[in-house]
Amino acid sequence: MKYAFYPGCVAKGGAPELYDSTLAVAAAIGLELVELTGAACTGAGVLSERNPELADTLNARTLAMAEKEGLPLMNICSTCHGVFSQANARLKKDPEYRARVNQHLAPEGLQYSGTTEVKHMLWVLMEDVGPEKLKSLVTNPLGDLKAAPFYGCYIVRPSWVLGYDIKPERKHYLEDLIAILGAEPVEYQGATKCCGFPILTMNRTNSLTMTGTHVSEATEKGADCMVTPCPLCHLNLDGGQVEAAGVVKKHLALPVLHLPQMVGLALGIPRDKLGLRKNLVDTGPVLEKVLGVNR
Amino acid sequence: MEAKVRVARYDPDGNRDHHFDEYTVQLAENAMVLDALIDIRENVDETLSVRCSCRSAICGSCAMRVNGKATLVCNTPMSRVAPNGEQITVEPMGNMPVLKDLVVDLEVFWNKVKAITPWIQPEGPKPEREYIVADEHMQNLINTVQCILCGACVSDCTVLEVDPSFMGPAALAKAYRFAADPRDGHKQERLELYSQASGMWDCTHCFQCVEVCPKGVAPMDWILELRREAEAAGLKDHNGVRHSESLAHSVKESGWLDEAKLAMDSYGKFSDKLKLVPVGVRTILKGKMPKTGPFHHKRPGAEHVTRIFEELEGKHS
Ligand code: FES
Numbered sequence: 093m094k095y096a097f098y099p100g101c102v103a104k105g106g107a108p109e110l111y112d113s114t115l116a117v118a119a120a121i122g123l124e125l126v127e128l129t130g131a132a133c134t135g136a137g138v139l140s141e142r143n144p145e146l147a148d149t150l151n152a153r154t155l156a157m158a159e160k161e162g163l164p165l166m167n168i169c170s171t172c173h174g175v176f177s178q179a180n181a182r183l184k185k186d187p188e189y190r191a192r193v194n195q196h197l198a199p200e201g202l203q204y205s206g207t208t209e210v211k212h213m214l215w216v217l218m219e220d221v222g223p224e225k226l227k228s229l230v231t232n233p234l235g236d237l238k239a240a241p242f243y244g245c246y247i248v249r250p251s252w253v254l255g256y257d258i259k260p261e262r263k264h265y266l267e268d269l270i271a272i273l274g275a276e277p278v279e280y281q282g283a284t285k286c287c288g289f290p291i292l293t294m295n296r297t298n299s300l301t302m303t304g305t306h307v308s309e310a311t312e313k314g315a316d317c318m319v320t321p322c323p324l325c326h327l328n329l330d331g332g333q334v335e336a337a338g339v340v341k342k343h344l345a346l347p348v349l350h351l352p353q354m355v356g357l358a359l360g361i362p363r364d365k366l367g368l369r370k371n372l373v374d375t376g377p378v379l380e381k382v383l384g385v386n387r
Numbered sequence: 388m389e390a391k392v393r394v395a396r397y398d399p400d401g402n403r404d405h406h407f408d409e410y411t412v413q414l415a416e417n418a419m420v421l422d423a424l425i426d427i428r429e430n431v432d433e434t435l436s437v438r439c440s441c442r443s444a445i446c447g448s449c450a451m452r453v454n455g456k457a458t459l460v461c462n463t464p465m466s467r468v469a470p471n472g473e474q475i476t477v478e479p480m481g482n483m484p485v486l487k488d489l490v491v492d493l494e495v496f497w498n499k500v501k502a503i504t505p506w507i508q509p510e511g512p513k514p515e516r517e518y519i520v521a522d523e524h525m526q527n528l529i530n531t532v533q534c535i536l537c538g539a540c541v542s543d544c545t546v547l548e549v550d551p552s553f554m555g556p557a558a559l560a561k562a563y564r565f566a567a568d569p570r571d572g573h574k575q576e577r578l579e580l581y582s583q584a585s586g587m588w589d590c591t592h593c594f595q596c597v598e599v600c601p602k603g604v605a606p607m608d609w610i611l612e613l614r615r616e617a618e619a620a621g622l623k624d625h626n627g628v629r630h631s632e633s634l635a636h637s638v639k640e641s642g643w644l645d646e647a648k649l650a651m652d653s654y655g656k657f658s659d660k661l662k663l664v665p666v667g668v669r670t671i672l673k674g675k676m677p678k679t680g681p682f683h684h685k686r687p688g689a690e691h692v693t694r695i696f697e698e699l700e701g702k703h704s
Contacts, residue, residue, distance in 0.1 A: 101644035105677045106670070130688035133643040137592050138634045141611045142618075146699040150638070150692065196698055200691045249594035286545040286593035293626045293653035294588045296662070301549040302591075331666055372669050 093220055095166035095211070096158035097125035098176075101133050102323035103168055106331075109367025110323050113352040114168050114213065116365040120356070121221055121229060125166065128157050134175040136324065137246070137290070145193070151179035152193045156204035164209040166216050168352070170322035173212040174246025174254070180210055181253050212247055214321045214351060218265045226272050231360035233274025237317070237381050239354065240278040240310035240346075241266035242329060244322030248284045269351075270319065273358035278315040282306030287325040292332070297339060303328045304340030311346050317378045321351040330372050347375040357382055390414050390423045390465050391474035394435065397485050405485075408432070409474070420453055420460040420468065420477065424489070436488040444601060447537030451489050452478040457539035459601045480542035482551070495551070496538045499558040503581065507565060510572025524569045531564035531609055533602045540596035540606050552585045556596035556606035559587055563609035566616060578617045587613045588627035629653050639696040642686030 103111040118125050131154040133139075140147040155176070158165040167173050183190045184206040194203050211219070217226060243266060247254065256262050267277035288302030307329060310318055320326050328336070330348035337344035348371065349357075356366040363383070368375045390412050397405045412426045421439055428435045439449040444462040451460055453468050454476055469475050483491040509518065540556040547553050554562070559581065566577040581587050587610050596606040618628055633652035637645045647667075654660045677683075686692070 101646065104679060105644065105646045106675065108675055108678050111678055130642070130686055132686065132689075132692045133638045135638065136634070136644075138631050139638065141592070141614060142631050142635055143699065146696065149695050149699060153691070153695070196695050199694065200688070245591075245593040245595075249598045251598060285548075286591045286595075288549075288591060290591045290593075291546075291589060293630050293650070293659075295550075295584075296659075298546060298550045298553075298589060299591075302545065305549065331670070334665065334669070335662075370673050370675050372666075372673055 093122065093216075094124040094126065094163055095216065096161045096163040096208075097127045098131055098154060098158075098165055098167045098172065099127065100167060100169040100172045100323065101136075102327065107323045107326060107350065107370075109353065109370040110168060110326070110350045113350060113356050113361075113366040116361050117352040117356050117359065120359045120361055121217075121225075123166075123216065123221075126161055126163060128154060128165075131157055134172045136171050137175055140175060140178070147175070148179045148182060148189075149193045149196050151176055152183055152190070152204045153197055153200070153202060155180060155183070155208040155210075156197055156202040158208045159204060160202065164211055166211050166213055168213045168321070169324065170212065170244030170247035170320075171324050172246075173210065174244075174249075176210045177253050180206075180208065212321060214247070214265050214269065215262070217355065218261075218269060219259075223268070223272055226269075230273060230358045232358055232382070234270075234354075234358050234382050235274060237275040237378065238278050238315050239270045239275045239349075240280055240313065240315035240318045241270060241283050242287070242306065242310075242318050242320040242322075242325055242348075243284050244320060244325045245284075245286050247321060266319065266321070266351075269355070273354060275354075275358075278310060278313050280306075280309045280313045280315075282309050287322075287328045289324050289328040289332075292328065299328065300332055300336040300339040303332055304336035304342065304344065307333060307336060307344050307346050307348075308340060308342045311344065315346060316381055317347040317349055317354075317375070319349045319351060319354045323350065326350060333373050345373060347371060347373050347378045349375065349378065388414055388416050388418065388465065389472060390418065390469070391472070392420075392423050392427065393474055393476045394424070394427070394489070395476075395478040396435075396488050397479075398434070398487055407476070414465065416466070418465050420458075420463045420465060420475065421449055423465060424460065424477065436486075436490050438490045445535065447535035450480055450537040450539045450542065450601075452476075452480060452542065457481070457542040457599045459537060459539070462601065480538055482542055482544060482547040483538065491538075493538060496536075496541050496555075496557065499541070499555050500536065500561060503554065503558045503562040503565070504573075504577070505558075505561050505565060507568055507571050508573045509570055518570045520569055527567055527612075528564050530604050531560050534560060534604045534606075535602055537601065539599045539601060540604075543595045543599045545593045545595055546589055546591055550585070550589070553589050554581070554586050556590070556610065559590070559613060560604055560606035560609040562587075563613045563616075566613065574616075575620055578613070578620050578622055581613055582617050582622050582625060587617065588625055624655065626653050626655055626659075629655060635696075637683075639693055640685070640689070641683060642689035642692045645683040648683070
């Protein structure tokens with residue numbers, strides 16, 4: 093299984109542990125990744141908001157790079173995934189629009205004909221690798237760990253852009269994956285809601301209330317950790333948890349794992365390769381529960 | 388078909404708190420969720436309160452949550468929400484107080500709509516006859532005028548859950564409808580009003596309203612359009628604008644995000660920038676180092692990203 097790999101900005105910047113754990117898990121599973129080092133930021137929805145055609149053109153450029161490789165595009169960020177999926181839907185649907193966008197790609201020798209398939213790593217794991225193979229690779233079942241899934245808006249909505257109508261099982265991939273890895277998914281209201289990150293600088297109180305509410309609800313439901321396929325959600329849920337606790341006036345200390353960190357633990361990948369020391373909320377309690385050791 | 392329905396119940400005059408009752412009724416194959424509720428009320432439990440009128444997805448009175456998602460129950464087929472005869476859960480809309488069972492008090496909703504001045508305020512001399520508007524000027528408004536004021540978007544808005552003062556998706560979509568109407572003479576004041584606290588910049592971009600709107604209005608799209616209008620009208624002193632400008636600048640110059648700079652640029656006030664210090668310190672203490680080193684570099688091919696920006700900046704389709 094070979095993919096054009098789009099790591100996104102945060103995995104190369106504020107969340108290097110996501111990048112490292114992705115590569116470690118890909119190697120363990122046998123996913124061959126060709127990193128698109130020259131691809132631009134998707135604009136995280138903000139650029140589409142400013143100038144839709146500009147954002148679509150930059151994303152068409154990345155889709156064209158994958159197309160040129162003849163590979164599906166794997167990303168590791170719910171937000172990047174949603175932005176790509178939305179742009180891809182518009183570009184596939186409208187050949188005239190695509191032709192207009194392609195004029196801006198031509199000077200670089202690129203052209204997008206609308207064939208690239210966009211897949212988040214979560215979908216790659218559940219659809220391409222598949223539950224059976226994943227199960228067979230689990231050497232270190234996560235035992236009685238209780239994990240609260242947190243999807244990130246862009247991998248959930250709008251559902252029709254993300255193919256939920258054709259594959260309704262996508263609604264519960266995170267829960268399914270948690271179970272495959274031997275842990276127990278925690279059911280709570282927050283799983284598909286907004287983490288608040290997009291408005292952190294516009295309305296800090298609202299943003300951190302969202303994070304605080306979801307983290308405290310997951311904690312009350314017995315979660316030992318959260319797991320998210322979105323590094324932007326991670327910035328709020330993990331990075332902003334201390335401040336969120338202050339806003340919702342609760343004690344919060346819930347480790348938040350990136351998707352491949354959790355998969356890596358179950359596959360028996362050495363914990364240093366998963367960057368678990370870099371999460372801002374101490375992941376020690378998770379390691380203790382899973383491995384019986386704290387660091 | 389057999390329909391199994393779990394219904395949220397609440398009677399302010401009764402002696403039970405909020406609870407669920409379960410019913411099973413026989414319906415025609417093409418029945419809607421509303422048919423199940425009416426059947427229950429008519430034949431099983433006359434104490435059930437349901438609000439509906441047109442039964443044709445026009446009046447907007449039957450919005451409620453089915454399996455956790457707001458929808459018009461009069462055009463939600465049972466076969467779609469329970470394809471294999473599963474039990475469905477019906478609850479009243481969220482973000483509004485429940486009056487009884489499935490009926491909510493819409494006053495919160497109406498107050499938000501009223502607050503945006505939802506009527507045209509023309510300026511200048513009156514035309515002799517009607518105001519003439521070119522067709523292309525109304526194209527942008529078609530989506531928003533399709534709103535039937537059912538409240539589904541307000542019900543599921545993630546911002547309203549944490550902050551009832553937010554203007555909300557329905558009112559802001561309507562706000563766009565009037566701000567962009569060529570017959571209106573108060574666009575600037577409108578944009579100023581909608582840019583204030585609890586306005587357009589508080590939307591998180593979560594797509595809930597796009598997902599649940601039964602009429603394809605996609606309120607969020609129009610909130611974002613309002614932001615573009617506000618920026619174009621010179622209303623730039625907002626963290627939302629600073630954030631958006633800094634992000635665009637960073638991608639234009641280097642191909643990707645300079646996260647630290649983006650965070651700093653987004654706050655207008657120095658005292659707000661200081662709020663970044665604790666998380667910055669925690670990040671450094673944890674040894675988080677960008678994969679490309681401590682300084683922000685250009686991505687390979689960044690010159691093409693810059694070129695694309697130059698070719699398309701200022702263009703808006
Ligand atoms: S009853 Fe009128 S919209 Fe459903």
